Amino acid sequence: MTRVTRLITAAVLGALVLGGCSGENGGGQASASASSTGGQAGTGGGTYAVITHGAPGDPFWDVVKNGAEAAGKRYGAAVTYQGDGDPAKQAQLIDQAVSQKADGLVVSMANPDALRESVTKAVAAKIPVITINSGGDSSKEFGAITHVGQSEEVAGRGAGEKLKAEGVTKLLCVIHEAGNVGLDQRCNGATATLGGTVERLQVDVSNLADATSKIKARLQADTSVNGVLTLNPAIAVAAREAIADGRSKAKLATFDLSADVVDSIQTGQILFAVDQQQYLQGWLPITFLYLYKNNLNTVGGGLPVNTGPGFVTKDNAAQVAELALEGTR
């Protein structure tokens, strides 16, 4: 037993030491891997850090990541992507990008107040910042070049109108991230235009099984609910299961796309998806930062750049389906 213990000790400590040594030799290699997809392209186009509030593994944010990385590849720029739903962690990631002297920052601000200090610090350090997705109202105040996203309230209103036209009178609005003000605004927008009652349900986006059973329980408890609006494609699939399992007649609409959602639109299980075309929220800011670095261009003229809303319905779902499979829609 004791001999085994000693052997393992030696092995573990050895592994740690070796890891350190090989890092010394392969320093260049390590920095190349930082570019994720930039790879051999080097850093001629600059290094840009994308820091979002999306949890790793969220299909929506994966498309943003794909967009940013594809743009980085196109321009020969190194793009790093980090996501953390905790605003404190997100602030730390921004601080880190500043100490690494990135050529530009792309930040989604689900909680602008909490990121104020870090973002303004980056701006003070002369690092150009572009905000995406959420936090457009604070973008200009913090000194960002522009905001790339869609107005949540406007998108919510659009969804509410369309649902009303489909005859929905009692709507369940499913919120999947506690603390994201943007989600609240979407529900508010839908409430404003629907004309009927809107109830909210809180679920956890990282526990889809639980989300399914919660939505199902609510639909069974109140059979007068005839519409469900989800704000995330993974939750849309959960709601689709819940509606099918519970034999509910509720009509389902969602924000944002995934391959699954598009399939369901084609089969009629989901009415429509409000598409904010988040690929653009990855691609455009890298493009803007690249142009800023090389040509000092500022896009937007102090106004946000809108990437949506667009609607995906049965009519255009087939074309979008092919693109969603590639992870760009």
Place this chain on the structure above:
Amino acid sequence: MTSVPADERLAGAGVLRRLLVRPELGSVVGALAVFAFFSSRSAVFRSADGVANWLDPASTLGIMAVAIALLMIGGEFDLSAGVLTGTTGLVMVTLATRFGWNVWLAMLAGLVPALAIGFLNGLLVVRTRLPSFIVTLGTFLMLQGLNLGLTKAITGTVQVSGLRRAEGYEGARAVLAGSVTAGGVDFRVAIFWWLAVTALATWVLMRTRAGNWIFAIGGDERAARAVGVPAARVKIGLFMTTATAAWLVGSITALRFGSVQAGTGIGQEFIYIIAAVIGGCLLTGGYGSAVGASIGALIFGMADKGIVFAGWDADWFKFFLGAMLLLATLANSLVRRYAEEARR
């Protein structure tokens, strides 16, 4: 003639042995290994700017880990500590922004529910004799619901913000959540609070009667009671200490960001326990140290930020983090086991 050098060798081994049996030594080795590893991967990591960066998450985690370590040495767990940081922050920001209280006063008011919850946790554990794992899991879930429910009821949204405009904010922020510039680099004030808490906890554990009691009830509660240790009081006190630490961390976080989300702190409770265990605390109680828990927090902070500095793909982040922690803990426990062999 021949016996003299033999004595010298024995004496030398004695010093080494005494050093090795310290519970924190293993974690020091782990911390050095993690530091060396990431330093070789990223120049920014070992720069002053980088150090300030990874000390930042380590500081608030460290304050909690030290308090949790005391509790774990006393043989109990507290799963509600993470959410409690959110609760205290919410109370403080709500009082300051919705009711116009001075920030200092609002902060002190946040201590009241914290102490009450700590007391309740302790009392339930002592009286019902249920495992603290279950009791505090209950309070953890209750607080989680209470945080969200009350926040929505009072503000209509899922976060309270606007602390920046409250009276006394600047002063409170400078003391608890500001930063100190040294050599052109901003270091968080929380780092000093972390050091102070670690020093205080170490002093209590090593130099006071209360410290002896904590080790005693964690080692063998019945034997401790038999020799007259007031086990119930010590345990309730430990839970209240944890709650006080949660209050401190909650206040620091709220002051730093000027707003608190209803979901703040959820999931952190396990990180605190992990940091304490990396630092040499036994899950069964009776063994561990405050310094060790602090170093555990340091390892966690270094691994957490080092992975980003090294530029590894974020999709693999959690995997690397888990592997780093496992390796650091392995190194720690093996060094300790070796030390215990040497003692025999």
